[in-house]
Amino acid sequence: MARKKSTTKKSTAKTKKPLQIPSFKLNRLQQVILGSALMVFSLLLLFSFTSFLFTGAQDQSIIEELGGRSVVTQNWISQLGAWLGHVFIYKGFGIPAFSIAIMTFISGIYLFASGDDAFSLSRKRISNLWFWGLLLMLWFSVTLGFFHKSNALLGGKVGYELNDFLQDYLGLIGAVLVMVFIAIVYLVLRLKLTPEIISAYFSKKAGEVKEEFDGIASTDEESEWEKATVEGSSLEDETVTEEPINLSGNDMEVTVPEEEIIPEPVLKKTVAPKDEDDIGMDIEPTQEEEEVDNKASKLVEDFGEFDPTLELSNFQFPPIDLLKDYTKGKTITINEEELQANKDRIVETLKNYKIGIAKISATIGPTVTLYEIVPEAGIRISKIKNLEDDIALSLAALGIRIIAPIPGKGTIGIEVPNQNPSIVSMRSVIASPKFQNAEMELPIAFGKNISNETFVVDLAKMPHLLMAGATGQGKSVGLNAILTSLLYSKHPAEVKFVLVDPKKVELTLFNKIERHYLAKLPDSEEAIITDNSKVINTLNSLCIEMDQRYDILKDAMCRNLKEYNAKFKARKLNPANGHKFLPYIVLVVDEFADLIMTAGKEVETPIARLAQLARAIGIHLIIATQRPSVNVITGMIKANFPARISFRVMQKVDSRTILDSGGADQLIGRGDMLYTAGNELIRIQCAFVDTPEVEKITDFIGGQKAYPDAHLLPEYVGEDGGTSLDNNIDDRDAKFKEAAEIIVVAQQGSASLLQRKLKLGYNRAGRIIDQLEAAGIVGGFEGSKARQVLIPDLASLEVFLNEESNK
Numbered sequence: 175m176a177r178k179k180s181t182t183k184k185s186t187a188k189t190k191k192p193l194q195i196p197s198f199k200l201n202r203l204q205q206v207i208l209g210s211a212l213m214v215f216s217l218l219l220l221f222s223f224t225s226f227l228f229t230g231a232q233d234q235s236i237i238e239e240l241g242g243r244s245v246v247t248q249n250w251i252s253q254l255g256a257w258l259g260h261v262f263i264y265k266g267f268g269i270p271a272f273s274i275a276i277m278t279f280i281s282g283i284y285l286f287a288s289g290d291d292a293f294s295l296s297r298k299r300i301s302n303l304w305f306w307g308l309l310l311m312l313w314f315s316v317t318l319g320f321f322h323k324s325n326a327l328l329g330g331k332v333g334y335e336l337n338d339f340l341q342d343y344l345g346l347i348g349a350v351l352v353m354v355f356i357a358i359v360y361l362v363l364r365l366k367l368t369p370e371i372i373s374a375y376f377s378k379k380a381g382e383v384k385e386e387f388d389g390i391a392s393t394d395e396e397s398e399w400e401k402a403t404v405e406g407s408s409l410e411d412e413t414v415t416e417e418p419i420n421l422s423g424n425d426m427e428v429t430v431p432e433e434e435i436i437p438e439p440v441l442k443k444t445v446a447p448k449d450e451d452d453i454g455m456d457i458e459p460t461q462e463e464e465e466v467d468n469k470a471s472k473l474v475e476d477f478g479e480f481d482p483t484l485e486l487s488n489f490q491f492p493p494i495d496l497l498k499d500y501t502k503g504k505t506i507t508i509n510e511e512e513l514q515a516n517k518d519r520i521v522e523t524l525k526n527y528k529i530g531i532a533k534i535s536a537t538i539g540p541t542v543t544l545y546e547i548v549p550e551a552g553i554r555i556s557k558i559k560n561l562e563d564d565i566a567l568s569l570a571a572l573g574i575r576i577i578a579p580i581p582g583k584g585t586i587g588i589e590v591p592n593q594n595p596s597i598v599s600m601r602s603v604i605a606s607p608k609f610q611n612a613e614m615e616l617p618i619a620f621g622k623n624i625s626n627e628t629f630v631v632d633l634a635k636m637p638h639l640l641m642a643g644a645t646g647q648g649k650s651v652g653l654n655a656i657l658t659s660l661l662y663s664k665h666p667a668e669v670k671f672v673l674v675d676p677k678k679v680e681l682t683l684f685n686k687i688e689r690h691y692l693a694k695l696p697d698s699e700e701a702i703i704t705d706n707s708k709v710i711n712t713l714n715s716l717c718i719e720m721d722q723r724y725d726i727l728k729d730a731m732c733r734n735l736k737e738y739n740a741k742f743k744a745r746k747l748n749p750a751n752g753h754k755f756l757p758y759i760v761l762v763v764d765e766f767a768d769l770i771m772t773a774g775k776e777v778e779t780p781i782a783r784l785a786q787l788a789r790a791i792g793i794h795l796i797i798a799t800q801r802p803s804v805n806v807i808t809g810m811i812k813a814n815f816p817a818r819i820s821f822r823v824m825q826k827v828d829s830r831t832i833l834d835s836g837g838a839d840q841l842i843g844r845g846d847m848l849y850t851a852g853n854e855l856i857r858i859q860c861a862f863v864d865t866p867e868v869e870k871i872t873d874f875i876g877g878q879k880a881y882p883d884a885h886l887l888p889e890y891v892g893e894d895g896g897t898s899l900d901n902n903i904d905d906r907d908a909k910f911k912e913a914a915e916i917i918v919v920a921q922q923g924s925a926s927l928l929q930r931k932l933k934l935g936y937n938r939a940g941r942i943i944d945q946l947e948a949a950g951i952v953g954g955f956e957g958s959k960a961r962q963v964l965i966p967d968l969a970s971l972e973v974f975l976n977e978e979s980n981k
């Protein structure tokens with residue numbers, strides 16, 4: 175333990191001291207120009223150096239005269255070439271100086287080809303390249319210095335002098351040994367080569383050769399099976415055989431190092447009685463878990479982890495170019511006069527209220543600038559808070575928001591809108607390293623915060639989102655930004671959307687990706703739900719999906735979807751038992767007020783139920799509304815949606831309803847928003863993505879190979895329709911009787927029990943349970959508890975079924 179601690183300490187100490195790279199930032203155009211310049215210069219070096227090898231001797235005599243126009247040289251690059259060759263090869267490092275030309279060329283390519291976001295990566299690469307490259311060049315130069323006598327150009331003057339210096343003090347043998355030692359240090363540090371790695375490499379090579387021989391002798395049967403499993407890529411088809419895998423092949427002698435010899439498992443052990451009065455006890459260790467794990471690791475070894483994306487393995491994510499760059503590479507322009515004027519007005523205004531300022535600083539965001547004020551000692555913050563409206567009036571600008579104090583700091587913030595707000599393009603936030611490198615389940619890039627940093631959050635952690643804003647303030651754009659973020663980060667196998675759009679226009683574009691990303695009810699034509707009555711069915715169907723997922727997760731002994739999917743990928747769950755990879759489901763409701771007004775409780779109840787329970791099983795809700803009044807956003811809804819966004823609303827009371835505090839009424843519109851995840855409010859400029867951009871993205875995805883149908887949600891039949899609980903004996907499943915017997919014997923009405931005993935898929939087991947309920951053999955659904963069994967024993971069941979068939 176103590177040892178472990180010291181290693182962590184060491185590593186943190188190490189990470190504290192990163193390689194310092196000069197912090198300059200080039201825009202894309204500058205990168206391209208500099209990249210091309212470096213490439214051209216490297217070619218000049220290459221030609222100069224190569225030519226110098228042949229012409230250097232002739233040009234030697236005129237080297238002092240270089241610079242005059244009349245000087246004639248033999249070098250291909252004329253005077254410049256002769257000079258470069260003389261400096262770098264003759265006076266410098268000899269032949270190894272060619273590496274300077276090569277490194278310059280590679281640096282040029284890095285700059286030329288790296289996009290905006292790869293720039294910081296390129297910088298790191300370039301500095302790494304030069305650091306190690308120059309060391310290597312110096313080493314070669316000094317080593318070639320040993321052969322100076324045969325050719326002075328080999329190691330150049332630097333190589334010769336350093337070599338000579340070494341030899342003066344260490345002699346020839348000493349110098350050679352030092353150079354060998356330096357080479358070893360280089361290999362160990364740079365290539366991490368150790369004797370173990372080298373020997374492992376050679377033994378692996380030997381192993382590969384042996385495998386090749388063994389491979390010829392292995393049976394065809396095994397490879398056929400492997401092929402079939404990999405090719406049978408449909409999720410439904412992907413079954414894992416229950417039979418143990420037979421490893422046929424040659425007999426092999428295996429030597430296991432002593433400490434690795436695994437003791438024979440003790441299968442049956444007995445505790446002997448202590449004395450004559452005591453009784454002994456048999457202990458039977460349960461081994462099931464381990465066996466499953468072993469088989470799973472064997473399967474993973476043979477076929478690799480399960481890949482949910484296999485069915486659409488050629489799916490291409492939309493390229494970033496489909497998004498428009500509204501800023502055209504421009505960063506926020508700072509108008510110094512505006513800054514100064516605002517500062518003066520703030521200082522003046524506060525002075526009128528007898529509030530002295532010790533310090534003031536400004537942070538410029540895309541839409542607003544935050545002036546941070548440290549009041550003079552002795553001034554109470556509440557005083558400033560109380561004067562909020564007066565200060566706003568004196569500053570006479572719309573959208574002033576006072577944050578007193580700024581959470582976590584002892585300062586006061588005054589947000590003042592910029593005269594020329596800049597648009598935050600969706601493109602810039604999607605391309606940001608923060609989004610690209612986000613290790614999140616459902617990353618969403620909302621836009622940029624006041625410090626102009628990209629704001630990315632994980633929808634899976636929220637876990638549901640409530641969104642409000644008066645009409646025309648940017649809600650639809652916000653929803654599109656959310657959906658776009660997910661389309662740019664998640665494969666169709668990983669996330670499905672259920673889209674509810676009573677306004678009938680906002681989300682229609684997503685119809686094109688129905689068979690990739692949308693989920694719908696089995697009997698519905700359109701995947702996007704525009705009809706309020708259908709919404710109720712869909713919400714109830716999602717509740718069924720939620721219950722089914724809970725059952726499946728319980729059966730797999732997983733606490734949440736992430737764990738479950740990881741276990742499924744590791745092939746620890748058998749598809750024959752109803753297990754399958756489960757995508758996240760994101761429900762988006764564009765106008766919630768409309769729904770609540772027409773359907774009331776019928777909508778509120780399933781929404782509240784989903785919001786309360788669905789987080790663990792990967793169903794997340796995003797609900798948007800124009801009217802954040804208390805009869806729309808009820809207490810029950812609010813309690814279950816900790817993450818909220820508000821665009822501009824017209825009244826303070828609306829802001830209070832949605833955010834539990836004022837502020838949203840002071841926003842300036844056009845995507846200016848406040849986000850809260852339960853504690854502080856964060857002001858964000860929402861990223862802008864226009865309809866034509868969404869259209870391009872959906873066209874791009876829609877044009878690719880798709881699943882045969884949208885993802886189907888479980889069937890839900892409303893109370894007045896023909897119910898799935900019809901007690902029609904003829905329609906019963908062939909295994910109905912057998913299932914009834916199992917349930918009655920176990921006195922436990924659970925679908926997973928039927929799945930295990932009868933080896934059924936989840937859906938079929940679920941249907942049988944419904945039929946048993948309709949027949950009156952088991953009771954109704956009771957949440958996470960198993961259903962009650964209403965028949966006490968097999969004899970009663972027999973009588974019950976006979977009576978039923980005689981009716």
Ligand SMILES: Nc1ncnc2c1ncn2[C@@H]1O[C@H](COP(=O)(O)OP(=O)(O)OP(=O)(O)O)[C@@H](O)[C@H]1O
Pocket residue numbers: 597598643644645646647648649650651652800844845846859860861862863
């Ligand atoms: N993030 C943003 N950046 C810049 N402009 C924006 C942004 N969001 C919205 N706008 C501007 O505001 C207009 C209205 O936005 P949007 O359609 O999203 O409003 P809305 O709140 O959905 O309105 P409604 O409820 O009536 O549909 C857009 O057409 C656009 O011009």
